[in-house]
Amino acid sequence: MKRSRTIELALIGTVPLLAAGCGQQPQPPPLSAVLYQNLQQCVRDGKVSPEVCAQAYADAVRDQYRDAPRFDSLAQCEAQFGYNQCHPVTTASGGHWFMPALAGFLIGRAMSPYHHYYGWGGYGWHGNARPGGFGGFSGQPIYRARGDRGEWQTAQGERFGSGLRGPGAPSVGETLSRGGFGRSGAARFSWGG
Amino acid sequence: MTERPDWRDQAAGLGFRYHTIGGQPYWDESAYYRFSLDEIENDIERPTAELHELCKDLVSRAVRDESYLIRLAIPERHWDFIRDSWLRGDPHLYGRMDFAYDGCGPAKLFELNYDTPTSLYEAAVFQWVWLEQSIERGALAHGTDQFNSLQEKLLLAFGALAPHIGGTMHFASVRGSEEDRATVDYLADLAFQSGIRPVHVAVEDIGRTAEGRFTDAENRLIETIFKLYPWEMLFADEFASSLSSSRATWLEPPWKAILSNKGALALLWERSPGHPNLLPTHFDASPSSALPPGWVRKPLCSREGANVEIVTSTGERVASQGPYTDFPYIRQAFHALPRFAGRYALVGSWIVGDLAAGLGMREDDSLITRDTARFVPHIIAL
Numbered sequence: 001m002k003r004s005r006t007i008e009l010a011l012i013g014t015v016p017l018l019a020a021g022c023g024q025q026p027q028p029p030p031l032s033a034v035l036y037q038n039l040q041q042c043v044r045d046g047k048v049s050p051e052v053c054a055q056a057y058a059d060a061v062r063d064q065y066r067d068a069p070r071f072d073s074l075a076q077c078e079a080q081f082g083y084n085q086c087h088p089v090t091t092a093s094g095g096h097w098f099m100p101a102l103a104g105f106l107i108g109r110a111m112s113p114y115h116h117y118y119g120w121g122g123y124g125w126h127g128n129a130r131p132g133g134f135g136g137f138s139g140q141p142i143y144r145a146r147g148d149r150g151e152w153q154t155a156q157g158e159r160f161g162s163g164l165r166g167p168g169a170p171s172v173g174e175t176l177s178r179g180g181f182g183r184s185g186a187a188r189f190s191w192g193g
Numbered sequence: 194m195t196e197r198p199d200w201r202d203q204a205a206g207l208g209f210r211y212h213t214i215g216g217q218p219y220w221d222e223s224a225y226y227r228f229s230l231d232e233i234e235n236d237i238e239r240p241t242a243e244l245h246e247l248c249k250d251l252v253s254r255a256v257r258d259e260s261y262l263i264r265l266a267i268p269e270r271h272w273d274f275i276r277d278s279w280l281r282g283d284p285h286l287y288g289r290m291d292f293a294y295d296g297c298g299p300a301k302l303f304e305l306n307y308d309t310p311t312s313l314y315e316a317a318v319f320q321w322v323w324l325e326q327s328i329e330r331g332a333l334a335h336g337t338d339q340f341n342s343l344q345e346k347l348l349l350a351f352g353a354l355a356p357h358i359g360g361t362m363h364f365a366s367v368r369g370s371e372e373d374r375a376t377v378d379y380l381a382d383l384a385f386q387s388g389i390r391p392v393h394v395a396v397e398d399i400g401r402t403a404e405g406r407f408t409d410a411e412n413r414l415i416e417t418i419f420k421l422y423p424w425e426m427l428f429a430d431e432f433a434s435s436l437s438s439s440r441a442t443w444l445e446p447p448w449k450a451i452l453s454n455k456g457a458l459a460l461l462w463e464r465s466p467g468h469p470n471l472l473p474t475h476f477d478a479s480p481s482s483a484l485p486p487g488w489v490r491k492p493l494c495s496r497e498g499a500n501v502e503i504v505t506s507t508g509e510r511v512a513s514q515g516p517y518t519d520f521p522y523i524r525q526a527f528h529a530l531p532r533f534a535g536r537y538a539l540v541g542s543w544i545v546g547d548l549a550a551g552l553g554m555r556e557d558d559s560l561i562t563r564d565t566a567r568f569v570p571h572i573i574a575l
Contacts, residue, residue: 002233002338002573003551004345007321011382011391012375013208015322034390044411046393047385171414175400180432182397185367185422 011047035142035152037104048107056139060105064141065089067155070097081153082146100143103152107139196222197326208379209319211372214565220315222323224534226554226571228296233340233552233573236300240470241290241542241549244302244461247468248452249547251460252279255451264476265456266493266521271428274437275447283446284357285546286350286380286419287313289553291562292470292540295531299469300540302461303528308445308453309423309496311372312541312568314379316553317343320570338573341551343543344383350546351387354417358442362389363409363418367396372564373421380419396422405438417442424450425494456493459523477522484510487527493520497564503527505560513561530560537562538569 007015036042042053070089071077077086081100090096145151145159153159197203200222204212212220228237255261256276267275288307294300321341327333354362364381366373381391392409399415400408407415418441420427427433428450436447451457458474465471477490484490490502499515505527530537536556543550557566 002230003324003341004317004321004343007318007344008386009208009318009382010386012378014206015318034385047391171416172412173402173404173406173408173414175408175412176403178400179397180401180435181399181422181427181430182367182395183431184426184429185396 035104035106042105042107052107056107057105059139060102060141063139064099064102064155067141068099068143069155070099072097074098078146080146082144085144085146102141103144104142105139106142106154194222194224194327195332197323197330200323203322204319207319207322208375209315210375212315212319217565219565219568220319221556221567221569224569226533226538226569227574228340228571230338230573232296236294236296237292237340237540237542237552238549240292240300241544242547244290244470245288245544245547245549247461247465248305248307248457251457251464252448252451254464255460256280256448261451261460264460265451265454267425267450267454268428271433271436271447271450275450277437278443278447283442283448284350284354284444285446285449286444287347287546287550288445288449288452288544289313290542290544292542293528293530294540300542301472301528302458302470303472303525303539304455305452305457306541308449309421310543311376311421312553312555313343313376313543315568316341316541316543316551317347318379320553320568323570324572333572334575336575339551339571340573343545343551346545346548346550347380347383348387351384351389353546355384355387355389358389358417360390361392361413361416363392363394363415365394365396365399365418365420365422367422377419377421384419394418396420399432401432401435405435407432407435407439407441415439415441417444419444423494423496424453454493455491455495455523456521458525472528473526475524477524480522484524489525489527490522491525492518492522495520498561501561503560505529511560513563530562536567539566 009015034047036045036053039053039057042048042057043050069080071086074086074088077098077100085103086098086100088096088098141155142152143155145153151159201212204210204220209220212218255265256279259272262272287310288305289310290305291303292300293303321339321344324333324337324339328335328337362384364377366377377393381393384391392413394409394415398410400412402408409415420443424447427436456476459476462468462471462474480490484502484504486504486508487506488504492500495501495515498513500518501513503511505511530539532538536558537560539555539557539562541553541555543552552571554569554571555562555566556569557563
């Protein structure tokens with residue numbers, strides 16, 4: 001076969017479920033997601049639209065109370081999530097427990113119960129991508145992990161480093177001037193070939 | 194061939210936003226090109242891989258021989274930058290060769306698009322989806338294939354890059370070009386799937402620090418950058434003086450400046466005269482004189498078929514306007530594009546890494562293939 005066996009898009013669109021060659025099952029791609037520490041970081045990053053950021057962040061804020069593990073004591077919570085990463089919760093009905101503080105949110109494609117993969121609604125809603133709903137992308141609450149390696153974890157305890165999956169901390173430089181590229185191109189119509 | 198009734202909706206869902214340009218169809222699935230496996234493997238894939246090796250041999254020679262760089266009109270102040278990028282082994286991602294091919298006789302290389310090729314997404318993705326769905330709905334036989342492993346090979350290329358990138362990679366295109374933005378967005382998508390964190394930056398927004406490093410609009414330092422903006426224009430811009438201090442890894446790498454220059458076609462012919470896939474090509478010693486019949490004149494640096502002048506074997510003159518008037522010219526032997534159903538067809542054969550990776554057909558009403566030439570899908574028949 002001279003063509004790609006399967007094609008997935010993660011950010012720019014949704015590929016209908018197809019795999020080259022009849023009868024073959026499509027290979028699920030690795031679950032891709034990006035971690036943001038706050039809404040502003042997501043919006044600034046520009047990888048997905050501000051609406052998608054806002055929806056994912058809202059999902060995470062809402063779900064943290066449902067998803068986060070609950071602990072009877074602060075010490076138990078901090079043993080897993082680290083010093084200064086837990087807070088008490090008291091409900092109107094008299095419930096009282098400790099839970100980790102929301103440290104960010106993971107935004108990415110969600111896997112439906114039928115194992116269909118969908119892309120992001122990265123440039124506005126389209127196709128099957130619906131906010132928070134079945135088959136759409138989702139925002140998931142993220143917590144700090146205990147230890148000094150800058151790790152993060154989901155409510156289910158899935159850990160990952162701050163490296164490739166998270167936003168990391170790109171170095172910042174003091175910019176003295178801008179606009180030094182692009183002039184030559186502006187004089188011309190186009191240069192794609 | 195009947196069009197898929199919902200292809201425009203599909204295009205919207207797949208992020209293909211420029212399928213119609215200026216009211217004219219750009220994506221055209223009312224027809225398709227049919228190749229045999231033998232034609233693809235022997236007439237397109239093998240010559241593509243072979244010419245790619247000749248191209249790399251040419252770069253290897255040019256960085257060591259100033260007479261090459263002089264003839265390519267590359268500014269001397271950037272020679273070391275180009276040479277270092279080659280000798281350091283800077284990786285490259287992709288390129289496209291444009292061939293005239295009519296199914297009889299060898300494909301003839303018209304141009305190399307080795308620095309800023311577009312039409313990638315429609316070749317890699319939309320064409321692929323078209324084939325799968327055409328088989329699914331019974332319009333094409335099961336087992337019909339396509340020369341198109343572009344996405345698979347691009348993912349391999351990004352996968353190889355990922356460990357060498359500090360997590361973040363910038364993708365730059367100029368403001369106002371939807372097609373260019375779509376191309377970098379597609380590549381950014383593949384980078385993301387490979388564990389790289391892509392960040393878009395407009396070429397015009399790139400900033401410079403006191404140390405001569407480049408930054409994006411958020412002042413983040415640019416470490417690795419894919420730029421859909423030609424090297425000869427970067428060289429002519431104000432910030433060019435900081436290219437060597439920027440410590441950035443560039444894709445396509447600086448050494449592509451040698452191959453995106455049409456003078457490379459003359460140098461390829463000079464080094465491999467009579468090669469069956471090359472057209473006789475020379476630097477034009479008298480660019481202001483009238484072009485004799487059977488020759489084509491092109492500026493060293495032009496894109497999208499701009500500033501090309503053709504005088505056919507029978508003396509018919511065809512010329513395109515354009516802004517690329519400030520470069521020397523080459524003369525290439527005229528070779529007519531084959532015509533199918535009244536349209537001139539050009540074969541775009543892609544290279545990813547160092548592998549021939551697929552093709553995309555373009556059709557134009559004129560002998561000169563412009564940026565609005567329709568993209569028509571192809572198949573490999575059983």
